[in-house]
Amino acid sequence: MAMDERPLVKRHRWPVRLWHWINAVVVIVMLMSGLMIFNAHGRLYWGQYGANSDRAWLEIGSTGSAGYLRVGAVQVPTTGVLGHWRNGDGVVQRRAFPGWATIPTGYSLSAARRWHLFFAWLLVVPGIAFWLWSFVRGHVRDLTPTRTEMTPRHVWADIRNHARLRFPAGRAALKYNILQKTSYFGVVFLILPLLVLTGLAMSPAMDAAWPWLLDLFGGRQSARSLHFIAMALLAGFIVVHLLMVVLAGPVNEIRSMVTGWFRLPPERADAKAEEVA
């Protein structure tokens, strides 16, 4: 009877799985090559323009002997990680992000741009295809929170369940819970499009072709700042996402994203207590 209690069920459709694994590579390359591009000018501004003599709201820099991250008026020492770190040969480097976080490892703006602007196509083309599929085949509905799910009580209960590592079991494990819906919907329909559009808004040719990009984001330098913020949110999502996979049972989770088949955890005896009205 053990097999019946933990049946293998189909959980992810093939476009979800395919797009997931394309992005597992593409997004990491975009992140790491993007950090190298940032290394060419480790300052962020708001508005239409911004260069060294203008006020930066964020700066990753070096005083010569120490690295720092400054956001607004708050400055924190980051020696060893940001602004002042040692490369593989033990030589001090004063670029913002360290070699282990960038593509390529050693400073090269031109190489990072080649990677970033090539992989951008691998982000955008499958991304648009996935979007279309999501709308046509109802995946958007899977990710859209219901009214009940959006009540503070339900959200709070789900946060508590996550914090106690009580993951959905039984039939509930076949649906996205509210925290999953919020984060996946946010990444797929907000953060990734924001990254693409703010990326385009940094292109002088696209700004001429689509001037609304500048109006939408309030200028090229604002777009660059928003691009960075969206990147940080996406990086945060990836960390939490990987953590959740490990905590929820990585073999089962990874299999379901590779083959689509998920071994359903049995309903807990106290399942009723987890149900939220």
Add this chain to the structure above:
Amino acid sequence: MSILTRRGLIRGAGLAGAGLLLPGCDRLNESEGFRETLRMGERVTMGAQRLLSDRTALAREFDGGDISPVFRSNGTRMPGTPDYAVLLANGFADWRLVVDGMVARPLALSLAQLGAMPVLSQTTRHDCVEGWSAIGRWTGTPLKLVLDAAGVRNTARYLVFHCADLYGAAPYYESIDMVDALHPQTILAWALNGRMLPVGNGAPLRLRVERQLGYKHAKYLMRIEVVDDLRGIYGGKGGLWEDSNDYEWYAGI
């Protein structure tokens, strides 16, 4: 399998993955075949941008209030050559812009001659490939008028801009195609923010090609050579940074 060993497995796999990924990317980055694949992105991007946009789409022009308090000078701030020093010493009175190559009438224009042609002023944003931007008001001669005066041949495809500054022993140069050359905002600028062009920004004359990144805006212009092929010029990739550092020739993004 217990959770702990699963975690151990995943962590081991994660570390091994990260350990392989980075050197792997660096190895790919050093592979000429892979780099050639990445370079396809430039052609796709250029094709897509040219397809999506009107070829004469204008870069945004800003109000006077948007002008950067300091317009950053970048790259060469002072060409250190004796020839340039002589030109600078007498206020570029002896400087001439040579226009030659595939033209019916080669030209050698003085600043006064350029200034006597119709003048265009535009307040535009300068975007460095590094990420920063500065807004300034540029005044100069539309490049198209100069090309018309020289009579560019129909088979010409590119303009090569030869500059007075050197990087080591290599002279700076850049190139654009006819779409950008004939664009209404492409000018040969001799003034910035109402004053004659400072040396740091390319005196006496620099290119403004508003829909591309800063390194395309060649400073310290000496000669415009009209050609049908870039391959025979210096490293053959159309610019000093393109030749020496693998920067994109198409810098619209």
